[in-house]
Amino acid sequence: MTQRTKRLTLLAVASFLIGGCGTQGPSAGIAAPGLPSATPVTLTDPPITLRLAVPDARGRPSEASVNRFVASVAAASHGNITIAPTFEAGRGTAKGFEVGVADLLKRGDYDLATVASRAWDLAGVTSLEGFQAPYLIDNDALVVAVARSDFAQETLGAMGNGVIGLTIWPEDLRHLVTFPGCHVDFRSPTGVAGHAVLFQPSSVSRELIVGSLGAAEYTEDDRGLDAQACRLQGQENGLSQVNGMALPTAVVVGNVTLYPKYQVLAANQDSFDHLSSAQRQILMTAAAEAQAEGIARRSTDASLSLAWCARGGSVVLSGEEQQRAYIATGATVYARLEADPVTKGLIDAIRALKATTQADPGTAAQACSGTTTFVPAPTSATSDGVGFSSTVPPDGSYRAEFRVDDLMAKGATAEWATGNAGIWTWTFRGGRYSYTDINDLTCVGSAGSVGDDHYHLELDGEQSVNCIGGDFRWKQEADGIRLMTFIDQAHTSAQDYWDIYRWLDIVWVKIE
Numbered sequence: 001m002t003q004r005t006k007r008l009t010l011l012a013v014a015s016f017l018i019g020g021c022g023t024q025g026p027s028a029g030i031a032a033p034g035l036p037s038a039t040p041v042t043l044t045d046p047p048i049t050l051r052l053a054v055p056d057a058r059g060r061p062s063e064a065s066v067n068r069f070v071a072s073v074a075a076a077s078h079g080n081i082t083i084a085p086t087f088e089a090g091r092g093t094a095k096g097f098e099v100g101v102a103d104l105l106k107r108g109d110y111d112l113a114t115v116a117s118r119a120w121d122l123a124g125v126t127s128l129e130g131f132q133a134p135y136l137i138d139n140d141a142l143v144v145a146v147a148r149s150d151f152a153q154e155t156l157g158a159m160g161n162g163v164i165g166l167t168i169w170p171e172d173l174r175h176l177v178t179f180p181g182c183h184v185d186f187r188s189p190t191g192v193a194g195h196a197v198l199f200q201p202s203s204v205s206r207e208l209i210v211g212s213l214g215a216a217e218y219t220e221d222d223r224g225l226d227a228q229a230c231r232l233q234g235q236e237n238g239l240s241q242v243n244g245m246a247l248p249t250a251v252v253v254g255n256v257t258l259y260p261k262y263q264v265l266a267a268n269q270d271s272f273d274h275l276s277s278a279q280r281q282i283l284m285t286a287a288a289e290a291q292a293e294g295i296a297r298r299s300t301d302a303s304l305s306l307a308w309c310a311r312g313g314s315v316v317l318s319g320e321e322q323q324r325a326y327i328a329t330g331a332t333v334y335a336r337l338e339a340d341p342v343t344k345g346l347i348d349a350i351r352a353l354k355a356t357t358q359a360d361p362g363t364a365a366q367a368c369s370g371t372t373t374f375v376p377a378p379t380s381a382t383s384d385g386v387g388f389s390s391t392v393p394p395d396g397s398y399r400a401e402f403r404v405d406d407l408m409a410k411g412a413t414a415e416w417a418t419g420n421a422g423i424w425t426w427t428f429r430g431g432r433y434s435y436t437d438i439n440d441l442t443c444v445g446s447a448g449s450v451g452d453d454h455y456h457l458e459l460d461g462e463q464s465v466n467c468i469g470g471d472f473r474w475k476q477e478a479d480g481i482r483l484m485t486f487i488d489q490a491h492t493s494a495q496d497y498w499d500i501y502r503w504l505d506i507v508w509v510k511i512e
Contacts, residue, residue: 045276049082053089053110055098061171061240061297062114062263063087064415068293069265072286081279083112099123099201106162111271117168117262118202125161129337130346131168131262132204134212134330137350138257139359140300143170147262147291151349156264158342164272166265167287169294172238173257173301175365177250182230186253187318189213189326192234198223198246199236204333208258209236212329239304239365242311254305254315254365256326265290296414300363309368317367388473388484392447392455397427398480398508402438407503416499426508433457443467480510 052070056062070083089110093100098115102123105113115123117131131152137143146152147170156165176186176197185191193214199205209215218232226232227246237244238261239252265287272280299307305315318326338344402424407417422438433447443466445459450471457469473484483504 043077043080043276043278043282045080045279047080047082048275048279049084050111050271051109052083052085053101053104053113054085054087055090055101055115056087058087060243062294064297065169065263065265065290065294066114069286069290072289073282076282076285077279081282086110089113095122095201097201102163105266105268108162108268108270110268112166112265112267114263114265116171116200117264118200118205118259120159120264121203122201123161125159125163126340127155127158127160127342127346128165128264129204129340130155130343130350132202132259133337133347133350134204134208134259134333135257135327136347136354137260138173140173140298140363141359142350142354142357143173143260143262144295144298145353145357146170146260146350147295149349149353151346155346156266159266162269163266164269166267166284167291168262168264169291170298171261171263171294172240172298172304173260174236174238175256176253176258177235177237177245178233178253179227179230179235179247180249180251182227182233184233186234187256187316188322189329195233196226196231197234197236198232204259204337205236207333207336208330212332239301239308239315240299242308242313245313248312249314249370251314251316252305252308252365253318254301254367255317256323263294301365302363305365306368309370312370314370315365315368317365388475390452390454390473391449392431392433393426393428393474393481395429396510397425397512399423399425399511400506400508402503402506416503420503425511437466441466445469477507480508482507 052066054062054066066085070085073081073083089104090097090100093104095103098119099122101110101113102115102120102125104110105115106123117128120126120128121132131137131146137146147168152168153165156168159165176192178184178186184195192209195215196218197209197215198218199209206217210217215234218226218235220226220232223232223235223246227235227250232246235246235250236258237250237252239254241261242248267283272283275283309315334347338347400423402421404414404417404421407421408414420438424438425436427434428447431447432444434442434444436442441464443459443463445457445467447455447457449455454471454473456471459467459469470485475482475484485500485504
C-alpha cells in the first residue's frame, strides 16, 4: 500500500473525508528464542508460506502491527518467506476468539498467531499470568517498559506447551465500565458485587472480577441490547477499544487499572524449529519491528479519555480510599499466582521495574463528560468552540503547510504525520469549493450552509475516489481561518479521531 493510499484510508473514516531498557529476568534458566540482529541475512532455503492466525477483525488496533510484521518479513526475505494472515481466525472454533486461536496454534493448524497474554492461561500456558497480575501494571510508561524489558522476552521464550513467543506489545490499560441508566457505580469495588460484567475469557480476569470483586459473569452475546436493558450492568474494556464498548455512552472508571492488554506474537514450536537459522532471524527481526509499530501507535490514556468523551462516553475517577480498596481485592489472586515460582519471578521483575519507572501524571485518564452534539477540536485554540461560524468561509484561497515534526510534536503517530505532511490549499468562491492536496490532486464541489449548525461540502461526481467533502465550521483568524469538522463517531477509532484534530489545529492562511 502506498503512503498516499494509507493517508486517505485513515482520513476517510471520518465524515471529514480528506480522506528498552534491560532488566533481570524473572527466573534463571529461561532462554529466549533469539534476538533480532542487524546483520544482513542471506537465504538459500526454498520459499515458504507461514500461516498467521489473528483473533481480531480487521480495523482493530492489532492490525497495524500484524501488517508491519507481514511486510517486514517479505522485505527482509526478498519474498522467500510469505506470511499469510487470517483475521477472525477463532470464529468457528469450539472456544472462539483468542483461546480458540491459541488452540489452533498449539495443534499446528497455524504456524504463527497473535493472542493476548490474558488468554493463554485458558490454553494451558500459565507462564504469562504475571502480566495479568491485578493493579500492578497501571500506567502508560510502565506498560511500555515491561514490553521492552529483557525479562518479558525471556518469559516468551519459556511459554512451552508447543508454542514459543516472539514478541509482545501493549494495546491498552483495562478499566471497569458502567452504563447510564443502570444505576451502578464502579468507582468503588463494593459497587461491582452482584452485577453482570462482561470481560474477555481469562482465568486471572475471572478470578479477579468474579472471585474477588463478586461480579456475575456475563455470558450472553447481545451486549448492546442487554446494556440498554441493564441485563448487562458493566464491562471490562480499554479506552482504545471503542468498538468493543457495549454502549457508546458508557462510563469508564479511568484511574483504576485492572491490568493491561498485551498482544503476544507466538509461533508453533515445531514450525519454528523447522525453519533455518536465517529464517528464524528474519522472523525475530520482523517481530521486533511489529512491537515497535504497536508501541509507536499507542495513545496515552489521557488522549484516549478525551477522545472517548468526544464520542459520547464519559470518564469518572475513584478517590484514593476507593483505589486502595480495589488494590486490597487482589490479595487472593496474588496468593494463587505467587505460589508458582515462575509467575512469582515475573511479578517480582515487574515490581522492580515499576519502582524505577516514573509514571507521567499527564498521560493518565482524565475525567470528562460525554456529548453527542457537535464536537469541538480538543486543542488549545479550538477546545471551547467559541467564535466558529456555520456559514461558508469568505471567498478566497487558503493554504496551510503541515510538517512531520510539528504533527508528531502534537502527539500524532509517525505514520499519520508522514502521510499528511505537505502543503494543502482550499478555495471557496460563489458557492463552490476546490482543494489541492499534498500530491497536487485537485477536487471540486459545491459549498452551502446547513442552518445554524455547519456548512456542507458536496463533492461533484466522477472524480478520484480520493476526493472528499464533509461538514465543517470555520473561525476568523488574523491571517486566515481555522476549521472544525464533524466526526463520524460510530466508525472512527479514538486514534484516528485524535489525529484528525491534530491535523486541523492550524491556521489556513489567506493567500488571495
